[in-house]
Amino acid sequence: MGSTSSTRPTYAGRVLEVESIDGSVSVPPFYGPSVHVKMTVVETGKLKGRFVVRLGLQADAARALAETLVQLADQLEKESG
DSSP, X not given: OOOOOTTSOOOOOOOEEEEEEEEEEEOOXXXXXXEEEEEEEEEOTTOOOEXXXXXXXXXXXXXXXXXXXXXXXXXXXXXXX
């Protein structure tokens, strides 16, 4: 493969802010039950991009995501006083 060129741009990523979040559940006969999350996110700073992010999760994955977010919010509140 070769070395990375010094002229290749590097990216540090983007910070996205959640503009809206919505969800639903479905129990289709062929795919099984799932939780659907739709988030609209917008870029911060000079960039003005707006994107829709969709998640399709099984119930255990949805619970794990929720638990992780609660733990992080609790940690933030403890650390910020």
